[in-house]
Amino acid sequence: MAKYYCILFDADNTLLDFDAAENKALAETLVNYGIEPDAETVQTYRTINEELWRQLEKGQIKREKLMAERFTRFLKAIDAAGDGAEMNRFYLEQLSTHPDLMGPEVLDVLRELSEVATLAVVTNGFQKVQTRRLAESGILNFMEDVFVSEKMDAEKPNRKIFDAALRALGVENREHVLMVGDSLTSDIQGGVNAGLDTCWFNPGHAENPGKVSPTYEIASLEELYPLVMEPEELANLGLKHRRHQL
Numbered sequence: 001m002a003k004y005y006c007i008l009f010d011a012d013n014t015l016l017d018f019d020a021a022e023n024k025a026l027a028e029t030l031v032n033y034g035i036e037p038d039a040e041t042v043q044t045y046r047t048i049n050e051e052l053w054r055q056l057e058k059g060q061i062k063r064e065k066l067m068a069e070r071f072t073r074f075l076k077a078i079d080a081a082g083d084g085a086e087m088n089r090f091y092l093e094q095l096s097t098h099p100d101l102m103g104p105e106v107l108d109v110l111r112e113l114s115e116v117a118t119l120a121v122v123t124n125g126f127q128k129v130q131t132r133r134l135a136e137s138g139i140l141n142f143m144e145d146v147f148v149s150e151k152m153d154a155e156k157p158n159r160k161i162f163d164a165a166l167r168a169l170g171v172e173n174r175e176h177v178l179m180v181g182d183s184l185t186s187d188i189q190g191g192v193n194a195g196l197d198t199c200w201f202n203p204g205h206a207e208n209p210g211k212v213s214p215t216y217e218i219a220s221l222e223e224l225y226p227l228v229m230e231p232e233e234l235a236n237l238g239l240k241h242r243r244h245q246l
Helices: 018-032 039-057 063-077 084-095 106-114 127-137 159-169 184-193 221-228 231-245
Strands: 006-009 118-123 145-148 177-181 197-201 216-218
Touching: 006 159, 018 039, 018 084, 039 063, 039 184, 063 084, 084 127, 106 118, 106 221, 118 127, 118 159, 127 145, 145 159, 159 184, 177 184, 177 221, 184 197, 197 221, 216 221, 221 231
Parallel strands: 006 118, 006 177, 118 145, 177 197, 197 216
Antiparallel strands: none
């Protein structure tokens, strides 16, 4: 039996490459509204968007305010005319069409882990966007369920979204649940808030400022195997991979 029989995954920049998807969707949006998507303009949007998301995670603003204001503030910052709410709708539609994976190994890892544990996604974001990207990427094939903050009416790191997810999954013993994600402030802090073991996915080897301590830290998703699987399961996995190479 696996050490963890339930693994909760973050979506963006853990399983899905949000940076790649955002780059494409933002460029498509800016071009559609006659704005040159140069590096400075893109960074202006990102700075505004990231600040609003930080406020949302802290419970300082509502989701509706973020959607209504990020492009409105952006247009004001670059001194351009336009309808920020309309731009936001167009951007979300474009974003939903980019199901980029973090790497070619993602689906293989999920396939293997799904044989020994229940997998689910707990993600901040918008229901239509996230579910479409997860479905088109192939990730949904290995997930028991997906919990998106917009639908759950709570953002990570609020434990409410984790509590609701575990209830829906029928999980009572949190000692056997692992939260995996790239964000210390939302994924790892959220897991800690919910009383879960946590695994920080840190492929870029970023420095941890020390405000929150994950149970584990990994640089690749394959490093989850020894954390989740028992020795016998690991041996079978190794045998399977050797056969595959023959």
